[in-house]
Amino acid sequence: MTAPTTPVVELAHAGFAYEDGPEVLSDVCFAVAGGRAVALLGRNGGGKTTLLRLLSGGLRCGAGALLLDGAEVAYDRKGLTRLRTSVQLVVQDPDDQLFAASVAQDVSFGPMNLGLPEEEVRLRVDGALAALDITPLADRPTHLLSYGQRKRAAIAGAVAMRPRVLVLDEPTAGLDPDGQERLLETLERLRAAGTAVVMATHDVDLALRWADEAAVLSPAGLRTGPVGELLADGALLDAARLRRPWATPVARLLRSRGLLPEGARGPRTAEELDALLARTG
Template identity: 65%
Template sequence: MTAGPPAVPTAGAGPDVHEAPAALSGHGLAFGYSGTAPVFTGLTVEAAAGEVLAVLGPNGGGKTTLLRLLTGSLTPDAGTVRLDGVPVPRSRSGRDALRRRAQLVFQDPDDQLFSASVRQDVSFGPMNLGLPAEGVRDRVAWALDALDIAGLADRPTHLLSYGQRKRVVLAGALAMRPSVLVLDEPTAGLDPAGVESLLGTLEGLRAAGTALVVSTHDVDLAFRWADRAAVLDRGLLATGPARAVLADSGLLSAARLRPPWAPGTASALRRAGLLPATAPAPATPEEVELLVENG
C-alpha cells in the first residue's frame, strides 16, 4: 500500500469478541484418516466475530486437518461444526452454506490459482453464486482494491510473484464476502515487508468484524496479534487468551514450539526497572525501544 500498512495492534486490542455466539466453532470434533490413528478426538475450538484465533502446533499435529473440518473440506467422524452457534447440517446444502460463510485459504497459493488472469480467478467464486454480472464486477473490484492489487487485474497469474499470488488467492476469498476467513500459514514465504502489509489488510478485516482463524508456526506473530490461541498436537493441549497460553513454556515445549521472545524480554525489563510488574509484555521491538527511551 502506498502509504504503508497500518500498525498491527497487539493481542486483545479488538472489541470484546465473546459477547455474541462464536461465528465459527467446532464441538467435540473427532477425525482420523483411513487406516491411521485418529488425528484428534473430542476437540472443541471457537472463533468469534472480530477475533483472531491462532492455531499452533508441530507439523503433523492436526492444524490443517482442523482448518479443513471447520470449512467443510473434511467431514468429522464425530462432533459438530457451528455457524453463529447453529450446527451445520451434514448435507450438501449445509456444506455449501458453510463454504460460502467460511473461506479457507491454503498455504500454497498455487493450490487455488487456476484461471488465466487475476480478474478471472477472483471472479470465479462470485460467478458461482449466481450473482448478476454487475454484482460480480463490484465484488471483484472491491476485493482487488482491499488487497492493493487492482493494478494486477489483467495480469496472467503465472507471471505473478509468490506474494502477489498469495494476495490474489486471498482476494478470491474476500470476493465471496465471508464472515470467517480461515488461513493456513498466511505469512509463510513472504518477506518482512510483505508480512506487515498482509497483516495490515487482515487487521482491517478483523476491525470490520470478520473472524480470522490462522494456522501458524510463528509464535511471536501469534503473541502480538492474536486474541486467542489454540495449541494442538494430535489433540487440543490448551486454548485461551493468546498471551497467557503462549507464556507457558512447558506447554510450548510439549508441543515442540519455541517460546516467544516477548515474555523473556519483559522479565529482563522488569529486573532492570524499565517495566512495572503489572504492565503487559511488549510485543514488538518497537515497543521495547519505546520503553527504553522512556525508561
C-alpha cells in the first residue's frame, strides 16, 4: 500500500480576522500536493484572497497553523524565506506587483534577493520569460506593456523563484479569450514540470475544465474535493453564490441519450462537445 504523500503546503484548522473586524475564515483545512491543479471558488468578500495570503505567508494565521512539508512555518526571516522559495503568490492586479524599470529587471528581483550567483539568476530569468512566452519583452519598460503582458510578467517573476506551489489570484480576469488560452497552456507546462497551481476564480466553467480539485468557500466553511464532484453539488454552489457550470447538465443530457457512457467524463469545452457529437454522429 502506498504511503500518503505529505502536502507541500497546508493550512491546518486556520482562522483569521482583520483588526477590529469579524472573523473572515474559521477552522480552514486546505492542503496542496505537488503537481496538482486546484481551483478556489467562492462569492466576493468570502475570503478567497485572505486564504491565498495565509497560504503564501503574506498574512499570519490567527488560529491554527501553516505547514510546509509537514512542519509549522516560523514567521521570522528564515522561516518566511524558506516558505517563499516553495510558495509564490501572484496578486490579481499586476500593477500591484511590477515595480522595476524593465521586465527582465522585475523578474530578476526575487532570485537576486536569494543571493544566487549572477549566472543562476540569468538562467532563471531566461527560463521564466520563455515559460511565459515573453522573451522578446525582456528589455521592455513595464509601464509600456499591455494588461495581458503585465499579467504574464508578474507570473514570470514568481516562476523565476522556481516554486513548488504557484498561487494565482484571479489570473484570467481582464484577459481576452486568446490571452486566457495562452495562460492556461503556460500553467499546463508548469504543472507538467511538477509545479502545483492554486487558482482563485469566479469562472466555474474554467475551474471544471482546468482543475483536478476544487475548494469552495461558503458561509458554512471550506469544502474540498474532486472538481467534478463539488461543482455538481447544486446546494453548495447556491450557498457560495456560484452558478452551475454548463458542462454538468450537458453531460447528464448526453448520458440520458446514450451518447456518453456512465462514469465517463463529459465534455468540458465547446470543442470537446463538438468532437464527441462528431464521433457519435
